Amino acid sequence: MKKLLILTIFLLLPIQVSATEITNPQIVSEMKVNIVESGFIELNGTIYNLELNLSIPQTNKYQTLDYFDVKDSFGPCRTKFCSYRFIYDKYGNRLLNIKWKDPVGKVNYTVNSTLSIKRRGEIDKKLLEEFREPTDLVQSADPEIVELASKARGNDFEKISYLAKWIGENVEYDRIYSDVNLSAKDILKVRKGVCKEFSNLLVSFLRDLGYYSAVAVGYVHPGRIYETYEFQPHGWAEIYADKGIVADPVWSEVGYLDATHVKFATFPDSSWKFSEVNADGIGNIKIKLSDNDVKLKILDLKEEPVIDVTTNLLSNNIWANYTVLKTDLKADRCLLTKIEYKSCVDGRGKDFLEIIEPQNIVYFCNEKSVFTIFKIPVLDERKNYKCDIKAFPYAGKESIVQLVLNPKGYGYAQLSVEKTVLKPGEKFLVSARDSQIFTDYGEYGYEEAEFTAPNYDFKVYGYNSGYLAQKNISVVLEKPIEVYLDVNETAFEGKPISVKVKVSNLIDESQEITVIFRKDSISEILTDSKDFVFNFTPMSVNDNLIQVFVSTPDFSTSVSKIITVVAQKNAWENIFQPIIDFFNWLFSLFQ
Numbered sequence: 045m046k047k048l049l050i051l052t053i054f055l056l057l058p059i060q061v062s063a064t065e066i067t068n069p070q071i072v073s074e075m076k077v078n079i080v081e082s083g084f085i086e087l088n089g090t091i092y093n094l095e096l097n098l099s100i101p102q103t104n105k106y107q108t109l110d111y112f113d114v115k116d117s118f119g120p121c122r123t124k125f126c127s128y129r130f131i132y133d134k135y136g137n138r139l140l141n142i143k144w145k146d147p148v149g150k151v152n153y154t155v156n157s158t159l160s161i162k163r164r165g166e167i168d169k170k171l172l173e174e175f176r177e178p179t180d181l182v183q184s185a186d187p188e189i190v191e192l193a194s195k196a197r198g199n200d201f202e203k204i205s206y207l208a209k210w211i212g213e214n215v216e217y218d219r220i221y222s223d224v225n226l227s228a229k230d231i232l233k234v235r236k237g238v239c240k241e242f243s244n245l246l247v248s249f250l251r252d253l254g255y256y257s258a259v260a261v262g263y264v265h266p267g268r269i270y271e272t273y274e275f276q277p278h279g280w281a282e283i284y285a286d287k288g289i290v291a292d293p294v295w296s297e298v299g300y301l302d303a304t305h306v307k308f309a310t311f312p313d314s315s316w317k318f319s320e321v322n323a324d325g326i327g328n329i330k331i332k333l334s335d336n337d338v339k340l341k342i343l344d345l346k347e348e349p350v351i352d353v354t355t356n357l358l359s360n361n362i363w364a365n366y367t368v369l370k371t372d373l374k375a376d377r378c379l380l381t382k383i384e385y386k387s388c389v390d391g392r393g394k395d396f397l398e399i400i401e402p403q404n405i406v407y408f409c410n411e412k413s414v415f416t417i418f419k420i421p422v423l424d425e426r427k428n429y430k431c432d433i434k435a436f437p438y439a440g441k442e443s444i445v446q447l448v449l450n451p452k453g454y455g456y457a458q459l460s461v462e463k464t465v466l467k468p469g470e471k472f473l474v475s476a477r478d479s480q481i482f483t484d485y486g487e488y489g490y491e492e493a494e495f496t497a498p499n500y501d502f503k504v505y506g507y508n509s510g511y512l513a514q515k516n517i518s519v520v521l522e523k524p525i526e527v528y529l530d531v532n533e534t535a536f537e538g539k540p541i542s543v544k545v546k547v548s549n550l551i552d553e554s555q556e557i558t559v560i561f562r563k564d565s566i567s568e569i570l571t572d573s574k575d576f577v578f579n580f581t582p583m584s585v586n587d588n589l590i591q592v593f594v595s596t597p598d599f600s601t602s603v604s605k606i607i608t609v610v611a612q613k614n615a616w617e618n619i620f621q622p623i624i625d626f627f628n629w630l631f632s633l634f635q
Contacts, residue, residue, distance in 0.1 A: 167288035205407035265304035298380035362510035459506035476506030
C-alpha cells in the first residue's frame with residue numbers, strides 16, 4: 045500500500061474575489077461576510093482513502109460562525125463516502141478535515157461559510173515557544189534588528205506602536221514583492237515589501253524584545269492600499285504581552301483591527317500551508333491538488349469611526365510663509381492610526397500648499413493633537429485667495445477647513461526652550477512672545493508653557509501669523525551634566541546685566557566642559573558643580589534671547605530664555621512723558 049502527501053503553500057497572492065464597495069474599511073465596526081472555498085483533486089490509480097486538510101476562517105469572540113456547509117461532486121459531504129470534521133494544528137489553528145472513501149477520477153469540494161465579524165480590540169494570548177524564537181524569515185537575533193528594536197521605549201503599547209510607525213515611515217509598500225517572501229534582513233536592505241514583509245519585520249523586532257508574537261493571515265478589504273475594491277489576501281501581527289494586542293503596520297492599525305480583517309490562521313511567520321492532501325492505495329498513485337479558490341462577499345456591514353476628528357487653523361490672518369492645521373483626535377482606547385492631508389490645487393492641478401514634515405502616523409491613548417505645517421507659495425497681492433484643506437483620518441471621518449489668505453497679515457516668531465536635551469518624562473519651559481507654541485508630539489500653549497518630554501527626540505515650534513520658529517530637542521536616557529540658567533526677567537537697553545550659569549556633574553568622574561555665551565567661551569575640568577558668570581549688554585529691544593551652550597567631549601546641550609529689554613529714553617522724553625501722561629488722564633475724565 046502506498047501513501048502520498050501533497051502540500052499547497054499559500055504565499056498571500058492576490059485572488060479574485062468580490063465585495064461590496066466600501067469607501068473606508070477602517071471604520072467598519074461589524075461585517076457579515078459569505079466565504080466560498082473551492083477546488084478539486086485529480087486522481088490516478090487505485091485509492092482507498094483520500095484526506096484533505098484545509099485552512100478555514102477561525103472562530104473567536106470577534107469572529108463567529110453563522111453558517112457552515114461542505115459539499116463534494118455528489119452533494120453534501122455527509123455520507124459514508126464523504127465526511128468531514130474539525131481538527132487543530134500545532135499552532136492552535138482550526139482546520140477542516142475532509143475524508144473520501146474509494147474516490148475515483150476527479151473529486152471536487154466546496155466549503156461555504158458565513159461569518160459575523162466585529163472590530164477587534166484585546167485578543168486572546170497564544171504563548172507558544174515557536175512564537176518567540178527566530179525563523180528563516182523572522183530574524184529576531186540579527187544585529188541590525190536588535191539595534192533598531194532597542195530604540196523602542198515606554199509600555200507595551202508604546203513600544204509596539206513606535207516600531208509599527210517606524211516600519212510605516214521607512215518601508216515602502218510595493219506590490220512587486222507580492223510573490224516573494226523576504227526575510228527581515230532582506231527587508232531592511234531593500235526597504236520595500238507588502239504585508240508579508242511588514243508583518244515579518246514587526247514580529248522580528250518584537251521577538252527580540254522578548255514578546256511572544258505571530259503573523260496572522262487571512263483576507264482584508266483593500267481600502268487605500270490596493271488599486272481595487274476586492275478583498276485581498278493579507279497578513280498582520282498579533283502580540284501576546286500582558287494583553288493580546290493586534291497590529292497591522294500596512295493599514296496603520298495598532299490597538300484595534302477593523303472588521304474587514306478575516307482571520308484564517310496564526311503562524312510563526314508569513315509562509316503557511318493553505319491545504320494538504322493525503323492518500324493511500326495500491327499501484328501507481330498520482331494526485332494533483334488544485335489551488336484553493338476563495339471568494340468573499342459582504343452581506344451586511346456597519347460603519348462607526350474609531351476616533352472623533354476636528355480640525356482648525358491656528359491662524360487665518362496670514363499672507364505668507366506658513367499655515368498650521370491643528371487636528372484633534374479622540375478615542376476610547378489606545379491606538380495607532382494614520383492621517384492623510386490634501387491641499388486645494390492651483391490652475392495647473394498641483395497642490396497649492398506644500399506639506400512640511402507631515403505627522404501622518406500617530407499613536408496615542410484617548411486624545412491627541414496633531415499639527416501639520418503647510419508652506420504658502422509666493423502670492424499676487426492684487427488677488428484674493430481661499431484654499432480648502434482636507435484631513436483624511438484612516439480611523440475617522442474626513443474633515444475640511446478653509447484657509448483665507450489676508451495681505452495684511454504679519455507676524456514675528458521668537459522661540460526659547462529652557463533645555464535642548466531632556467530625559468523622558470522631564471518637564472521643561474517654552475516661551476514665544478505673542479506666539480502660539482506647539483510640538484510635533486501634540487503639546488500646545490500660548491506665549492509660555494510647561495511641557496513634558498516624550499520618549500523620543502522631538503521639535504518645538506513658535507508660530508505667529510504665518511511666521512515660524514523651530515527648535516530640535518534631544519531625548520536621552522542619561523545625561524552627564526545638568527545646566528541651570530539664572531538671569532533677570534527685564535533689562536535696559538545699553539545697560540549690562542549678569543548671566544549666571546550653573547553646571548552640575550552627574551557622573552562619578554571628572555569631565556572637561558566648555559561653556560559658550562555669545563562670543564565668550566570658558567573651558568574647565570568639572571568635578572562637582574560650578575557657577576559661571578557672563579556680562580551681557582542688550583543693544584536693542586530685540587536683543588533679548590539669552591542662550592548658553594554647554595558641551596563635554598561626548599555630549600552637548602543648551603539653555604535659553606527670552607527677556608524683556610526696555611528701550612532707554614532721552615532726557616526730553618523723561619521730562620515731558622509725565623506731563624503727557626497727566627493730560628491724557630485729564631482728558632479721559634471728560635470723555
